[in-house]
Amino acid sequence: MSGIQVQGLAKRFGDRTAVQGLTFDVRPGEVFGLLGPNGAGKTTTVRMLTGLLLPSEGEAFVWGHSVRTHGEQLRRTVGLLTEQPGLYDRLTARENLRFFMKLHELDEAAAWPRALAYLERFGLAARVDDPCGGFSKGMRQKLAIVRTLVHDPKVIFLDEPTSGLDPESARTVRDAVAELATEGRTIVLCSHNLSEVERLCTRAAIIQGRLLAMAPLSELRRAGQALDIRVEGDAERFRPALAALPFAPNVLSEGGRLKVMLSDDAQAPDVLAALVNAGARVHSAVPANRPLEEVYLELIRQGRG
Numbered sequence: 001m002s003g004i005q006v007q008g009l010a011k012r013f014g015d016r017t018a019v020q021g022l023t024f025d026v027r028p029g030e031v032f033g034l035l036g037p038n039g040a041g042k043t044t045t046v047r048m049l050t051g052l053l054l055p056s057e058g059e060a061f062v063w064g065h066s067v068r069t070h071g072e073q074l075r076r077t078v079g080l081l082t083e084q085p086g087l088y089d090r091l092t093a094r095e096n097l098r099f100f101m102k103l104h105e106l107d108e109a110a111a112w113p114r115a116l117a118y119l120e121r122f123g124l125a126a127r128v129d130d131p132c133g134g135f136s137k138g139m140r141q142k143l144a145i146v147r148t149l150v151h152d153p154k155v156i157f158l159d160e161p162t163s164g165l166d167p168e169s170a171r172t173v174r175d176a177v178a179e180l181a182t183e184g185r186t187i188v189l190c191s192h193n194l195s196e197v198e199r200l201c202t203r204a205a206i207i208q209g210r211l212l213a214m215a216p217l218s219e220l221r222r223a224g225q226a227l228d229i230r231v232e233g234d235a236e237r238f239r240p241a242l243a244a245l246p247f248a249p250n251v252l253s254e255g256g257r258l259k260v261m262l263s264d265d266a267q268a269p270d271v272l273a274a275l276v277n278a279g280a281r282v283h284s285a286v287p288a289n290r291p292l293e294e295v296y297l298e299l300i301r302q303g304r305g
C-alpha cells in the first residue's frame with residue numbers, strides 16, 4: 001500500500017483535543033495541501049503521520065506502515081521539513097548532511113551525490129564547507145530541505161518550505177517539489193501561502209481541529225462561484241452600490257474589473273442590475289472560480305460558527 005490513508009485520527013493533550021475524526025487519503029505522485037489557521041492541528045497531524053506522536057484514536061498508514069505499530073519503518077520512509085530548520089550552527093553544511101546520513105544509517109558514498117545535486121540546484125554547493133551559523137535564513141531553509149531528502153524518502157512532509165526565501169529561490173524549491181511528486185513520491189504541504197498551494201497542490205484538506213473540507217482544488221474553488229465583470233473606468237466606485245445589495249457580496253476590484261462572490265447563482269442578475277443602476281457601463285460578465293483564499297476564509301468562518 002503506498003501513499004497515505006488516514007482513518008478517524010485524533011489527538012488529545014490532557015483535556016484539549018488538538019484534532020479529531022480526521023479521515024483522508026493522499027495518493028503517490030500527489031502534492032496534497034494541509035491547510036488551516038494557527039492552532040488548527042496541522043503540526044500535530046504531521047507529527048502523528050511521521051511517527052513522532054502516537055494518536056489518541058484512529059489509525060493511519062503511511063506507505064503501508066501503521067503509525068501505531070511500525071514507527072521505525074515509518075521514520076525511514078518519511079522526510080520531514082519542520083518549521084525550524086534544526087541544523088547545527090557549528091557544523092558546516094557538509095557535516096550537517098553527513099550527520100543526518102549517519103542517523104539514517106545511509107552509505108554516505110551512495111547518498112552524497114544525491115545531496116550534492118540538490119545543493120547545486122539550490123545554489124549552495126560553493127558554501128558546502130562553510131559553517132551553517134554564517135548562513136542566511138534562506139540558505140538555512142534550503143539546506144534543511146536537502147537534509148529532508150538525504151534518505152530518498154517516499155513520503156515528504158513540508159511545513160512552509162518557501163518561508164523566508166526570495167522569489168527566485170522559492171521558485172526553485174517549488175519546481176523541486178513538483179519534480180519530487182512526478183517521481184511518484186507523496187508530498188504533504190502545510191502552508192499559509194494559499195497562492196503557493198494553488199500552484200503546487202492537486203487536492204487539499206482544510207482542517208480546524210476537525211476536517212472542514214477535502215477536495216481537488218478545482219472543486220474547492222468552484223464551491224460557490226464568482227462573477228468576473230468588466231466595466232468602463234475605475235470599478236472601485238461601484239463598490240457602495242454592491243454593498244447596498246441585501247446579500248452584500250464580497251467584492252474584489254482592480255482597474256476596470258470586479259470579482260463579485262456569489263453564494264447563489266440567482267444573485268447574478270441583481271448584481272448586474274445594481275451596477276447598471278449606479279451608472280456602470282458593463283462590457284462583460286462571466287462566471288469565474290473563486291480564489292482559494294475566499295473559499296478558505298469562508299470555510300474557517302463557518303467552522304467557527
Ligand SMILES: Nc1ncnc2c1ncn2[C@@H]1O[C@H](COP(=O)(O)OP(=O)(O)OP(=O)(O)O)[C@@H](O)[C@H]1O
Pocket residue numbers: 013016017018036037038039040041042043044045
Ligand atoms: N505538546 C502539546 N501539548 C499540549 N497541547 C498541544 C501540544 N501540541 C499542540 N498542542 C495544541 O494542539 C492544538 C493544535 O496545535 P498545532 O501545533 O498542531 O497547530 P498548527 O495547525 O500546526 O498551528 P500553526 O499554524 O500555528 O503552526 C493547539 O491548541 C496546541 O496548543
